[in-house]
Amino acid sequence: MPKIVDHDQRRAEIVEAYLTVVARDGLPAATSRAIAAELGVGVGTLWHYFEGFDAIAAGAYQRIVDRTNSRIAAATAGLRGLDALYAMFREILPLQKETFDEAYVVVGFWGRLAEGDGITAARLDVGVHWAELMRRHLGEAIADRTLRPETPIDRVIEVLQAIAAGQQVHAVIGTAPADPDRRLDMITYCLRPWQ
Template structure:
């Protein structure tokens, strides 16, 4: 819908704080009152925009993992969620920047939960492939590791909004690498659950 796209355009260009009903209407070249023929409130626009972001992310994940498996597919999946480039940073702004306002939106909350569950299951499946392909050791806790990796991705979305320095792309990818490293066949001896010498 054009209103949702206008909202996303304003957020991407000017930031979430600038995405008022007046700014969205100006982006469309219409009066602000015209928006409410389609949405009940700005919160409803935000919820629709967040759902659009999740749908686009899911479509990209499906596209980039087509024909890939194992750790290559895990990496491709996470790169579409982590805020590594302008597009995914803008998406993080939409999702995280209005989280407080959307906390009461049951429909949105369910949609996000469904997306996270689906992405987590996808990552877990690719981790199992990595075990089959010898990229990870057989006793890797794929379910827990998938949850940790997804938590990192979501957490980095928060950092992209609240603390841009901590959302540095190389740092984000290093966190993913660090989580996977102990479970690679060539990993060094573990000490208290961490690779030796990592402290």
């Protein structure tokens, strides 16, 4: 009798193996061979569940987005305004090992997107979701009078998103301040004119 395989579960296991290899050995070490070895299977097994390595990278990116969104929801529960905004950025910025490892996967995925259009269908515009959250928290800050009413919310959101993306890139290439407080200070610096 043939073995019944849960394809979604197997794909999730492959993605988790990819993330494990990245966290332990770094992004360059996350090859199809290393992922297969992590799972104790042959490399060919991976291609029964994914069309290619880009699809694995896209799956890992999506998994990180899901994890980050879950952490944001938990961290901001019961908070509003700037407290919620800072709690959100503590889950996005590379401030500890988990988010630092995630930055490698995210930036690596962006690199794959830049190389061609083979995985554009897998792109998740997380920026739209995060912009909605930021818009809500900044609006609350205005309502709470911790930000001025004339705060240009859309422009501030653009800068905050650029800070988030830039900090992930800088963490990966090692040119940003390693001190988590200095990374968060960029958010403070962005908001200071409107407080």
